[in-house]
Structures are given as structure tokens and as C-alpha cells.
Amino acid sequence: MTELSTVGPPLARPKLDRSLLFGYALAVVCFLVLGVSTPDGFAPDRLLGILGSNAALGIVAIGQTLVLLCRGLDMSVGFTMNLAAVVLSATMAGQDANTPAALGLALAAGALVGLVNGLIVVWLRLPPLLATLAVGTAVQGGYYVLTKGQPKGAIAPGFREFADGGAFGGTLRWGFLVWLAVWLLAAVLLYRTVPGRRFIVVGANPRLAFLAGVGVRRHTVAAYVASGLTAAIGGVYLTAFAGSASLTAGASYTLASVAAAVIGGVALTGGIGSPTGTFAGVLVLVFLQTILTTWDVPAPVQQATQGAVLIVMMLVTLRFVRRGRSDR
Amino acid sequence: MADRTAVPGPCRLVCESISKTFGGTVAVRDVSLSLAAGEVLALVGENGAGKSTLMNVIAGAVRPDSGQVLVDGTRLSHGPQAARGAGIAMVHQELSLFGNLTVAENVLLGAEPVTGPLIGERALRETAAKILDDLGIHLDPDAGVARLSPGQRQLVEIAKAVATQPKVLILDEPTSSLESTQVDVLHALVVRLARRGTGIVFVSHRMNELFRFCTKVAVLRGGELAEEGDLADYSHDRLISAMVGRDVSDLYPARTDAAGRTDPVLALREVSGHGLHDITLDVVPGRVTGIAGLEGHGQSAIAEVLAGVRAPTSGQVLVAGAPTRLNSPAKAIAAGVGYVPSDRRTAGLALALSVAENMALVGGAGIRGRFWFRPRRQAAAVREVAARLALRSSSTGQAVGELSGGNQQKVLFGRWLLRADLRVLVLDDPTRGVDVGAREEIFGLLRELTARGVAVVLVSTDIQELLGMADDIVVIYEGRITGTVPGGDATEERVLALAMGQEVPA
């Protein structure tokens, strides 16, 4: 009884692995449905096109995942995306020359919002939902007051091209590549570096992390800053994709990013899940959306279906994933 | 020993060939037990032997794979409510009180006196107060549970169980955080209930209590019922070897008297704050400094100050003689001070994470890598320590939350064995809920450490343990040091007297 069987790699957590597997299984199913339901639906460049045009969600969801992992929740991402869009277009003023500066400012704005979120959560010790909601609302109020409802400036033509262009003659959209890059960065940081492991512990049990000398506050704040950054990147890409800044385009992304993470097996209680899972979650949402549009499903039915699917998928996941004594 | 004479009545509780496996681990295999009215059954076994699981099955909290439970001859349907209805009450190993409610509200939770749909608050208070008095528990029914000491909470928990006037009362390690006076309260209570014909199952790792409380004994080993019989037929040692499956000759290894006191690695000078009053204390390499005291008299605070969890409001902390601000655990760890907190589930472990992750948490670059994380290296290091601790887990990848209480404690302890530069190890009640075998191993390891020149600070409410392990016993009463007794020639009476403030400091 006392011997130590060394089955499984030391990191293996059956829980996580199973839900991860399940997330991708779902994604594959959706993909197949999409494929068979439409003429030459399996054409790779179409798939890549879909991924490219939904990169914004993918990127934002990764930041959301990091925050969720440390027991947080970022309800401000949508507003942050819009803020980034407004800043971008105002500073770009339609000139390609301004692009670098504009990008820098937009991302900085996003990071700043994240920083404020993090500091409020850590120092004022407010519940994340509330803190980020409040900050988000304030940000929204801010850009409305400043723009009086009308985004200033314009997107530089060169930058607009960027959204549709891509590597290998445009088949691999830049947006998708950025998404992959962000995901890779997050995954490697979390699972292949020591700080990453510490970060996981902060989410799994802050008190323990604190006692183990891990900078609870530093890590928590870092997560929110990361989320602010990804939100800004997402917002910037969305703007490039659309061709003009919008004060409302980001709104739907807040809950969508949470949904994606949760479908991907990220626990709202922190410490459990991974950007890799979220990646699957995004695929599921995106494919589903595409299927519904291509089937010409009326908007109300689409709305209802998406809601139902979200619930059903959670239920199935739960059936599928055993829960141990540790579950709480 | 009144309870010994209580005449066994009809069968209160019968378990028929109960089995339960969790994924890989067999927790309980084909166990049949019976408990007569008025009997007090000692259920013993190593950590992970399956005691809690078996009890949880009886209390309906865990659904068995096979087997059934009968109360007074009627088969029990699954579910806590059903069990409760059938007159089974259980005090769980993990406390289940609600900190947002008062003592009274907790005691009568789910059984509040109501007129129509509405709860009668006055009736509630009075009933609760009465129950507490009956049990000889002196607590304000209106006190918020959140503010009670662990010991007091445990008493409330017991009161809550007894309030339902159970036919069968299950106490899963109820004394783990009780101090001796409170244990007396519990004993009196158990005797009374047994007289009334309640069948009682008593799970504990504290031998002397087992012999004091119980009439019968059942021994679980690796999930199977190894032996059962009258406790009267068992000697201390026989019981232990029955549990562990081998002889535990002497629980406490001999003191390797660290000759020639060296200078303290860690010291407190007139430290005050967090309920402490000018504490002065030397922690010396190669010695076990025991800190005795009744629950909530500040000994845990001392541990936290030493570990940098709390910064003293006045006074000095000296590391290797040099005044240092140990105002964060990070700094303490950097100074080579390790800390094992008492509330292992909430502060000591990340239950969802693997054994490896939990153990290697503070492991330095050598174990998990400097920046790039080295899983293999970590696994190797962890596996070695796990083996040394005889840790019972399916793999180093198993989630710690799935381990038994005692094995969780081992993980917590093993964490610091992975630290090469460990100079001081501060342990707050490290053997709470840990079985004898494991305790022997842990004490052995503590000695190894002291032999290696590590200084050990051992906070404990179990005076026996301090008498057995400590080189010096520092006794605390109301946040003050009332005396320091050399461990060798200390007696329980002496330490208790100091701990109860009955003896003025010399």
C-alpha cells in the first residue's frame, strides 16, 4: 500500500486533462458540423479565415483566463477594447506614420485599465466582479464624455490592410498569428516557468501562496494588467478588422470571453484551467456562431441556441469530468 | 471508568460488508461492523485506513459501492438527510460550522423552533443555551462562530450533533483541537450519552483518550477490518501494532543531547503584539524548542512571528544575532525559516494541485529550475521525499485534496525537507490528526533535522508530544511566557500548571 506508483507525469491532473480533452472534442464536433453543413466547408483557408476574423475574441479570452486563474474576473474587457479603439483612431489620425505611436498608446491605455483593476482588487480588496465592472463603467463614461459619442481621427489605410493580410499569401491571417503568439506566450509562461507555477498557486490558494513567500498581490495585479493588454490588442485588431473605431463593438466580448474560458474548463473558483483549454472554448463559440449564420438561422433563434448550447455544454462537461474530494 | 460498566443494549448500528473505492484507491473494503446501544467504539487505523470514509458512508455523506447500513434494524437509504432522520449524527473531521451565524443558530441549524413558518428567535436562544449548559459548554449563544477558538468551535460542533438527540453519534477526531479541560467536558458528555443508550463511534489517534473513552475497538488497516474486540483486552502497544501492522517500540526517538549550546539562529527580544507580551525566546540549532500552552493563548502567534507571517508591533527579531524585519513569509524563508501552519487545508495546501506541486512549492532552483520549470527534476526530488515520509498517494500527480488527513500533513511537512538551506523549522501542531505510525516517522525526521543542525520550534497542544520531543518547553499563558522547563525532566502536571497560569513565573 505504501509504494508510490509513478503513473502519469508529475503535473498530470486528471480533472484538467479530461475537461481539456472534452473542450477540443466539442470544437472538433462543431468543426465537423460546420464542414459537412456547407459546400467545401473543410477548405483549410476557409477555416483559417474564420479563425482570423475571430482572433479578437481568442486574444481577449486568454487575458480573461489568466484573471480567472487567480480567482478574479474581468468584466471590463469590452470597455477596454473600445477605449483602445478610440485611442488608436484618435492618435493614428489616418496617417500610416503614426501607427507605431498609436499602437503603443492604445496598448498602454489597456494596460493602465488593467493596472487600475488589479490595484483596486488587491488594495481595496473589492470583489473582482464589482471592481472591474466599476472600472469598466467609468472607462466607458470616460470615452463617451471625451468623444461626445463620436470617435475622433481615423484608421490609417496601411493598418487596415493588416487585418486582411497574412503570412503565406494571406492564408494565415496576421490576427490569427497574433492570437497564436499570445496563447503560446501565456501557456509557456504558466506551465513551463517557475513564476508561472507560482501564479497557479496564487489562484489555487492565495493564503498558501502568501505563506510560501509568493507575491500574491504582485501576481494578482500582473494578471489584470495582462488582461488589460490582451483586451487592448483585441480592440486594436477589431478596429483594424472593421476599418474604423467604434464605441460599442467591444461590448459583447466581456461575457463571450468568460464563456469561452468556462467552456474550455477554466474554473471560476480559480487555480484550475489553462489558456489551452480556453483556446478550445473560443473555437467552440466561433464555429457555433458561424454555423448559425451560414444556416440563415433567425437572430432570436441564434441567441436562444447559443444560450442553450452554453448550458448544455457545461452540463456535459460536468458529467464527463469526475470531481474529487478536493472539489469545493 | 463508569462507561465500562454500561450494559450493552440491542444493536443500534449495523454495517454490512461496506466497500468504497475512489478512482484508484480502495478506501474501504468489505467492512462489517455492529454497535450496541450504550457502546463506545474506538475506530482506529492509520491515516488513510478508511475511517472517515466508513463514517461518511454511515452518515450518508458518501455513497458506498456496495454494502448497507442498518439503524435499529431498518435499512438506511442514502443521503445525509436520511441518515439524520434515522438518528445518526456525525462530527466531521473537517469542521462544518458556519462562521456567518451565531453559536445558537449553528447548534440548532435545520432544527430551529418554529411557529408556523417563522423561527422564534427567543426560543432559539433559550433552547441552544439550555443544550450548551447541559453539555457543560460555557459559550454565549449569541457569539459569532467566526470569533471562536478552534477548540470552542469543536465543542459547538459536538453540541450541534448532540442537539439532534442521536441514536448513533459519530465523532471523527473530535479532540484534535481540544485542550485537556475541553476533553474532560467531552468525556463527561460521552459517558452521559452512552448511559442514555446512544451508540457512539469514536475516531482518534490519541491513544490515552481512546482507552479513556471507549469500551470496544475496531481496527482498520488499508481499508479492511483488521481486528475488533473489547478494548479491555488490548494493551497500549498491542493496539498500536494492530493499527500499524508492526511494533512501534518507542514513539519518541531518544534526545540526541546536542551538547555545547551554540548561538541562537533565531531569537525574539521583548516581542509584543498580536496578543503577545514581551516574549523573549532563543531558537538554537540542533534543539527542539517546544512551545506549550492552552488553545488560543498566543503560542500560534509566536510561531507566526517567527515565520514572518506577522510583524511584531514592538520588540526585535534577531536572525543569527542580527536584528531583522521579518515582515513577510518571503523574508523568513530567505532567512532559512520554514513554517508548517496548523490549518493545513486552508493555509497549508492547494487541494486542487498535485502532491508534487504542493511539496515543491518552496523548493529552490535546484528542485524546480531557476526560470525554466523542470517537471522531471521536481518529480524525482518529490518522489524521494514522499518515499521517506511513506506518503500514501496513487502518484505524485494525485491531487492533495484526495489524500487522507494524515497524508496531507506529511505533504505539508515534506515541503521543507526539500529545502537544502533550511535553518529553522517552525511547526504549529504538526501531528494533529496524524496516526501513530506517521507520528513516529515525523518525530524521527525532526530528530534527523536537529542532528543536521536545524533548529526546530514545535508548537503543540498535546503536552505528551512536547514531553517526548522537546529539549526545552516554553510555556505560554495569556500571551506571556510563564516558564521554561527542560524537556528531559518536565512533568505533565508542571507544564499544565504553568499553562493555566497557576504558577507565577520564577
Next chain:
Amino acid sequence: MIGTTTRTALRAGIPLWLLVFIALIVLPVLSEPFRSANNANSLMASLAPLLLVSAGQAVVVLLGGIDLSVGGIVGLGTVLVATPAVPGWVAAVLALAVGVAAGLVNGLGVLAGVPALVMTLGMSGVLGGIGLLVLAEPGGQVSRGLLAVLTLQAYPVPLAFVVAVAALAVAWTAVSWTRWGRVVLATGHDPVAARRTGLPWRSATLRAYALSGLFSGMAGLAVVARTYSGDSLSGGSLILDSITVVLIAGIALTGGQGSVLTVLPAAAVLGLLQNLIVLSGLDSYYQYIVEAVVLVIAVALYEASGKRPAFLARGG
């Protein structure tokens, strides 16, 4: 007699009550239009739905959950009442029934282990969709008889407002003085322990969400009393507003802490704030900022008044 826990929970709300009373004394002096009966009437009418939804939200949050489907239920409620197909009374009952049903489904999902956030989010999508299917665009026809009842008022006090306050009081009583309420508080504080100790946490959960659904249904009627029409989207703003109110009321998102009754002054504060900003002719976008700041300050004060660090707490 008021129990200790109930009393301590109430005490936390005292500053809020004071604030409201002061505001109700000072504002009329400062602002002439505020004084008018018409403004009072408008204020109360607009508060009614918010009060109802927030009361339900409060109970769910006390249970440790959250209900994002309130908006959907309100919207669908208004739609059902406004469909000429069904006669007025039936429609009204139907709206409430649908609310309860939706709540129960939420509860079941949560019991099955779906995070409340996800469950109710999905539910709001479903309900919103159904609402749009029934009534594609705002409008419809509300039966005269029903409308007459819904819009009853002892001017300037609208019936809807009275009902809302009554409902709130009932919810508070239920949470404070029934076994169900105790189970809600216990489960909210520590669901695992609640399960282990065999409390009827399942039925308690179902009832909590059902109550929230019922109140949202009623809120739907209160909205109709203002808009005389159905609109599947009309509940949208109530989702965040209700959560805001619950938080201002000092009910911890981690569950088990707070008093439903304090929702009344909390909602009042929010309503007065909006009313004030409108009357002062301030650009309504400042409203976002002001609300956010008020919210943060309020909750920061609660946290400061001695609760454990929220960022260490379970869940969002």
C-alpha cells in the same frame, strides 16, 4: 425579536438609510423640480422594477450565486403581457409562472454543478431569444383591464412601488426568520459544509432562484405599468443595476453576508443619483463615472469595516 445575525446584518445598512433620509430632506430644498409630486411619482415608478429585481438578486447572492437572467425574465414577462393572443390576466399569471420556471431551471443547473454565472447567462440568452420570437419589435397590446390595475396609484405613489416594497419586506422576512433563510445563509457561507451536514441545500437553492425568477416576473409587470408595452430587451439594464444595488447594500458576492432589507436604501440611492444627474442637466455619461465611483467607495467601506480580503475569497 430580531436575531443577532439579522441585527448585525441590518446594522451595516444604517449609514445608507441615513444617507437616503438626508437626501430626501435636502434635495427638495435645493431643487424646485425635485419637489414636484410628478417627479416623486416618476422616481417611485422607475424604482419599482429595480427594487423587485434587486430583492431577488440579493437572495441569490446571499446563497453564493448570481442571477444574470433577471433581464431576460423581465423582458419576456413584458412580451407575454403584451401579446394580444393571451387575455390580460392569463398573460400576467403566465409572466410570473415563466419567471418561476426559469428560476427553477437556473436552480437545477446550478445544483447540477454549472457555475451560476454561466447557467444564468445562458438562460438570459434563451429567454431573450424566445421573447424576440414572440414579439419581434417593442410594442404589442396590453389588455385595458390589466393595464388599469397595473397603473393604479394613490398619486403620487404608484401601486407597483408599494408592491415592490412589500415583496422586498417579504423576502427579507423569509431570509431572516425561516429555516429556508438559514439554509440560504449557511449554503452561501460554505456550500461544502452545508452539503456535508445534510442541510436541505438543494431545495433551498431551487427556491432562491425561483424567488428571483418570480420577482423578475413581477418586475416585468412593473415595467409594463410604465411602458404599456412589451419589449424583450427592456430588462437589459436591470441586470447590472440589480447587481450594483446588491453590492451597495453591502451584500457580499461571496455569499452568506448581508441584509435583503438594505436593498431598499441602496436602490433609492441609485435612483436618486440618476434622478439628480438628469435634473441637474449633467451629461448623462457622467452618470457612468459617478455610479462607478459611488459603488467602489461603498463596497470599499464595507470591506474596510472588517471582512476578510475579498481577493482571497471564493469565486468572482
Next chain:
Amino acid sequence: ACTSQSEETGVAGPPAGETKSTFVIGYDTYWLGNSWSVQLAAEFRASVSRHGAQIERVVYTQSDNDAQKQISNVDSMISRKVDAIIMTPVSPQAAVPIIKKANAARIPVILLGADANTDTYTSLVTVDDTAIGRVGAQWLVDRLGGKGRIYVLDGVAGNPVNEQRRAGAREVFARYPGIRVVASAAANWDQAEAKRAVTSMLAAHPQVDGVWSQGGAMTLGAIEAFRADGHPLVPMTGEGNNGLLKVWQQLGPESGFDAIGVSKPTWLADDALKVTLRVLTGQPYQKNDRKEPPAVTADNLPSLVQPDLPDDFWVDTRLDPAQIRSMFNG
């Protein structure tokens, strides 16, 4: 003195005896969430500055496109006893009670750019959204010679404007069996969402002859999608927003692209204020002023497009260059 005309409308003019020369006007900005609503508000303010002499002050409120908020806002104007109320009903039905309440308080209500399901308002100045939908659809059908496969891009499902334009279009398509709607999406008047939707439509139904879009930004999104996909452009409907017009002109006729920009002119706000003042000063006015939707077509495109102004500018305006500039960079 009150003329017979204003009595016909059944609305009381200024209270008899009292003769004001300057008035307090309540203006509820229904929304500031998109470029059109912003320009509408700007247009109103511009108009106010033109009629400064007759206006004591304007009480502004803002409804965030929320029917209940609008009710509260207008109610607050009643509390403040303004002389007249100009509003853009967010929901035609929900506005009814508050309009009636205003009547009871003898405050004239002028509806700007959106109808309400009552005739108790004082005057309505608008362009029918149904008509907008119809005109665009008719143009598309004619352009395709009565038969073809088309995409439909709607705005926000459940929004009255959306539903009315949609109804107008469907009514036309219904009359032509040759017309097949192969795919449709509610892209929330958002360029990105439209582009995304059309991208997947193109993948699923590559064979398409026209796009009926009920919003200029969405039409731009559609164009972007077609180009990104390398799909030859097809005739599309849109609105009179500069962004679309600029692209349209750049493309030129040879691209195979053709369009019509049908929209509500923002200068309706100017007319609304004028009517209001007529009402208040007791001059005759038209109760229901439903204008035909002005359309931008290939013919008048060159004269209307403003290459040097941003995409979000709506060309059919009475704002002077200075005011326009202040709207975009101020």
C-alpha cells in the same frame, strides 16, 4: 393668437392670454451611441444657435436608447415645466403613456425621426423607416432585374428601426419570386460584425448577386469582406454615410459595384425645432410631416461625397463646415 390650423391638430397652443417671446425647450437625445445619433444631436444644437432669439434655454436629457430611461427623462421635463418637448421615441409603444402625460400637462410634444403608436403628439417630423427599407429593396430588385440571390444584413434584432426597415424590404422581396434571400444576419449595425458575417456567408453561399444592408457601416463591412475574399463586388444598398460614399466613388462603375444610399437626413432635427417654434408661437404647422427618404445614387454621388471628411460623416446635412469639423475633432 391661435390659428384654426393648430386647433385642428387638437393641441392647445400657448396658454391664452400669456404671450411668451422666448421659450424653454426640452430636448431628449435618444442616444449618442452611433455617428448618426451624434450628428442628429449636433444638428439640433446648430439649429438652436440659429434660433437663439426665440429660445430662453434648452433642457437636455440623454436616454441611452433605453425606453424606460427616456420615459424618466421626459417625465423630468414635465416636472421642470418646459414649454415644449422634442423627443425621438426609442420604442413607439412605450412612448405613448409619457406623451399622453405631457398632453395632460398641456406641453406640446414634437416627435423627431421616429413615430409613436398614438396621434396625441403635437407634430411628427420624420422619414419612415419602412419607406427606407422599401426604397432600398426596390432599387436592388430593379438593379438585379427582378431575380437573384441576395444576402440580408440587419441591425439589432428587436430594435424598432431595424424591424421597420426589415419589414419594408421583405414586403418588396415578397413581390418578386425571383429574389432569394440565401443568408441573413443581425450584425448590430456594426462594421466588424457585418464583415465577419458576410465572410462566412461568402464561404457558404459563394453564389450571390446582391446585398441588402440596412446600415451604411454594415455595407462597408460587406464590401471589405468581398474584397478580402477576392469575390467580385455586387450591388448593395446602404445609407448616406461618407465612408460608404468614399469607397463607392473610389471603386467607380467599372468595379461592378453599385449602391444606393437611403437614409434619414440628420437635418430633421432642424425641422423639428422649427415646427416646435411654430407651435409655440401659434403659427400654422403640419402635424404629420413624413418626408420621402432622400437617396444617394451613382448620379448625385460626386456632388455629395466629401473625400476630405471622415467615414462617420453623414453627407445630407445643414451643418456648416465649422460645425462639422468641431464634431470630429473637438
